[in-house]
Amino acid sequence: MTPLWTSEAIAEATGGTGSWPFEANGVAFDSREVAQGDLFVAMKGEHADGHDFIPRALAAGAAGLLVDRPVRGPCVQVGDTTAGLNDLARAARQRTDAKIIGVTGSAGKTGTKEALFQAFDRMSFGAAHRSLKSYNNHVGVPLSLARMPAASRYGVFEMGMNHEGELRALTRLVRPHVAIVTTIAPAHIEYFGSEEKIADAKAEIFEGLTGEAVAIIPYDSPHVRRLYNVATRHARQVVTFGFGSGADVRVIDDMPAAGGGTMVTAQLREARLSFTVAMPGRHWIGNALAVLATVEAVGGDLAQAGLALADMAGLPGRGARRMIHTADGGEALLIDEAYNANPASMAVTLAQLGEEKAVRRIAVLGAMKELGAQSAALHAGLADPVRAAGVALAILVGDEMAPLADALAGDIAIERAADAAGAFALLAGRLAGGDVVLVKGSNSIGLTKLVETLSTLEEA
Secondary structure, eight states: OOOSEEHHHHHHHHTOEESSOOEESEEESSGGGOOTTEEEEOOBOSSOBGGGGHHHHHHTTOOEEEESSOOSSSEEEOSOHHHHHHHHHHHHHHHOOOEEEEEEOSSSHHHHHHHHHHHHHHHTTSOEEEOOTTOOSTTHHHHHHHTOOTTOSEEEEEOOOSSTTHHHHHHHHHOOSEEEEOOOOOTTGGGTSSHHHHHHHHGGGGGGOOSSOEEEEETTSTTHHHHHHHHTTTOSEEEEEESSTTOSEEEEEEEEOTTSOEEEEEEOSSOEEEEEESSOSHHHHHHHHHHHHHHHHTTOOHHHHHHHHHHOOOBTTBBEEEEEEOTTSOEEEEEEEOSOOOHHHHHHHHHHHHHSOOSEEEEEEEOOOSOGGGHHHHHHTTHHHHHHTTEEEEEEESGGGHHHHHHHTTTSEEEEESSHHHHHHHHTTTOOTTEEEEEEOOGGGOHHHHHHHHHGGGGO
């Protein structure tokens, strides 16, 4: 098997000096995630220095090290390991002929990235690559690039930001052939002040476009013109997607499908396609349209993309569903949206909760972070979506949820919790057969722990 990196190639890419030859088949910067045969990049973080964990990385099977000082073991020494990882990423991008896709947005970027990967992996017989987890920042993006095999036919990279200029740096590293903005919402608005400025920051992704470049943007967004004006300066073609009749890729018809998904007929630029989206919710139809627009843009197999959307299961923290046993001997549906939250994603997820058949709908909602001076108003603004969803019990987690509790007072049953453990204490023994439980909040609230605890009830 051709190695991902040789020590010679690493030295050439980074300008470093090698100790003795080695071959690596993976790249990691967290010693806890090192697998047999990986290159371990010893990076300096805010609270730790990766060089201190070299013995652990070697014990885990690291084949070689990227370091900034003399160490014992097979290594390439560079002046700075963060710069070295970026150099490795640039070399990985330069050596591949793959079609490269960049994805950003205030919500939906991870799901869209995963759906694109599933589609491209099908049509390339396993020659697709994507960023894992939500590795979408100044460390995760170069790591994901450095992990891309040279023979990849497709590469899909998620890019995130919470400050101006961050996407500009990431997209110039990725140099995508297709750049997607999924949606614009007041995520991280604390650092921007307005949605317009968020849209401007997301539009930075177009600055890295290369080749016969295509920009894909949400037609139904109030900021579509703002995105379009930037995209046209960098892309050969701009493609809009959405539900509006003027979108280039749009819904012609949709109806519920067995199992909770949606049957969709969509008009693309050069084709019409009927397919099923396994994941429920209007927002997933939008994600699917972005996926199809991308596949069409790179000349991919639309039928295979449709099959991938039909087969795609929920992602942990982003829509995964499981049945859990209840105290009365029945079963309840647990919807795991615990990874992150902003006002837009909260609203669409609550809308989907309202579509679920249930004896009782329960919403465990964690505080939304990085909303700044608008935090109180945006939390209180969730009251209407909660009411419209027919929520019978809302368990609100975190101090920031106080304005929502006030807005809902007298309308539905409300309970407050400080953290995930408190939320579980409020739920324990109270779930009944036929309940549907939605868990959603910002990642820092830690509601993933609640999902993990509730999931143990599967074995009850």
